[in-house]
Amino acid sequence: MQRTRVHNFSISLDGFAAGEPQSFETPFGHAGQRLHQWMMATRFWSEQGSDGVDNAFAVRHSDGIGAEIMGANKFGPPGWADDPSWRGWWGENPPFHTPVYVLTQHERPPLEMEGGNVFHFLKASPAEALATAKQAAGELDVRIGGGATVVRDFLAAGLIDHLHLVVVPIVLGRGARLWYGLEEVQEGFDVESVGSPSGVTHLTFTRRDTAS
Amino acid sequence: MQRTRVHNFSISLDGFAAGEPQSFETPFGHAGQRLHQWMMATRFWSEQGSDGVDNAFAVRHSDGIGAEIMGANKFGPPGWADDPSWRGWWGENPPFHTPVYVLTQHERPPLEMEGGNVFHFLKASPAEALATAKQAAGELDVRIGGGATVVRDFLAAGLIDHLHLVVVPIVLGRGARLWYGLEEVQEGFDVESVGSPSGVTHLTFTRRDTAS
Numbered sequence: 001m002q003r004t005r006v007h008n009f010s011i012s013l014d015g016f017a018a019g020e021p022q023s024f025e026t027p028f029g030h031a032g033q034r035l036h037q038w039m040m041a042t043r044f045w046s047e048q049g050s051d052g053v054d055n056a057f058a059v060r061h062s063d064g065i066g067a068e069i070m071g072a073n074k075f076g077p078p079g080w081a082d083d084p085s086w087r088g089w090w091g092e093n094p095p096f097h098t099p100v101y102v103l104t105q106h107e108r109p110p111l112e113m114e115g116g117n118v119f120h121f122l123k124a125s126p127a128e129a130l131a132t133a134k135q136a137a138g139e140l141d142v143r144i145g146g147g148a149t150v151v152r153d154f155l156a157a158g159l160i161d162h163l164h165l166v167v168v169p170i171v172l173g174r175g176a177r178l179w180y181g182l183e184e185v186q187e188g189f190d191v192e193s194v195g196s197p198s199g200v201t202h203l204t205f206t207r208r209d210t211a212s
Numbered sequence: 213m214q215r216t217r218v219h220n221f222s223i224s225l226d227g228f229a230a231g232e233p234q235s236f237e238t239p240f241g242h243a244g245q246r247l248h249q250w251m252m253a254t255r256f257w258s259e260q261g262s263d264g265v266d267n268a269f270a271v272r273h274s275d276g277i278g279a280e281i282m283g284a285n286k287f288g289p290p291g292w293a294d295d296p297s298w299r300g301w302w303g304e305n306p307p308f309h310t311p312v313y314v315l316t317q318h319e320r321p322p323l324e325m326e327g328g329n330v331f332h333f334l335k336a337s338p339a340e341a342l343a344t345a346k347q348a349a350g351e352l353d354v355r356i357g358g359g360a361t362v363v364r365d366f367l368a369a370g371l372i373d374h375l376h377l378v379v380v381p382i383v384l385g386r387g388a389r390l391w392y393g394l395e396e397v398q399e400g401f402d403v404e405s406v407g408s409p410s411g412v413t414h415l416t417f418t419r420r421d422t423a424s
Binding site: 013014015167169170171172173174179181182183184185186191192193194195196199200201203 | 225379381384385386391393395397403405407413415
């Protein structure tokens, strides 16, 4: 059965997935790289990286994924929609290697890049975007790539089957908030938690009726 | 060296230490008992309880503590200060067995109860209250007993040496918020995290210059 999954989604103790202000120079605002250092230290990120619990979670990012849905704020800094030459953060061979659906108010023609990356720009509800992405993914799963608003919207709509959060032990105080409007969202999920020697906590939410 | 400690302070994933509304019937609002079920299932709470990682943390509550400071909202439901007969939630032999300093705008004479419990009602800043409590505690440590506002105020004032949080995998959406105004509070602390089979995550913050 096709599932809709979130992986390696990092938040602060107070639930922010990015600081502020977000800009070209500081994509995660005052959080800097602190939310993702745990991942950059894994073998998933570089061959010199660690191969323990953090890596075991990190590598699931691409495993069996046939399409990604991301928010406009992940594709570029504020204002990118007004710049026809903006092609994302990731160079000419982005790390997705699947169709990617960018949810935006500003539709534009698809952008085909190297390595099987094709960006589609979609003005659609979460359910509509997911139907499109599932079709593109064939038998494979769909990853919801963030940022916080998109993960929150898909959770609120009941569309997530598996959510992997990484709680980083910092308090950001302000930024892009995951939990807002998600009262009792844990219902229907099995939740597990494990601490890592790196200091982060991995939380998984697995929807009961889709657990294998 | 005397330390100021917080133990068994339970919060939801979104950082609430109580739901709402708080009342005599529902001291933790819509959270009910869900934030403290992990503790009620330990041997610390009852002889039939579990004796694993949750209990190992839970029993530290009273270990070496010579006084507690609590907020007005922990001592009673909204309005208790207008009721001269209110003597706390805990019956005639409360579980503190030390002097307890209740921070309140409404001072009243000390309340002496069984088992070494003496409640003092204090209109004071965190630093003033702590100085008083430390003197009463002798060589022992002082526990900051909550609620969220009191823990937050003492953290913001840099007065906490050891903080034990228990993150319960529920999303409350509203209530008494711990993290507000605590940007970068983790600085100066060593933070550890461990998941428990019960589903909760224990987080400890230990101030570096007081770690033994």
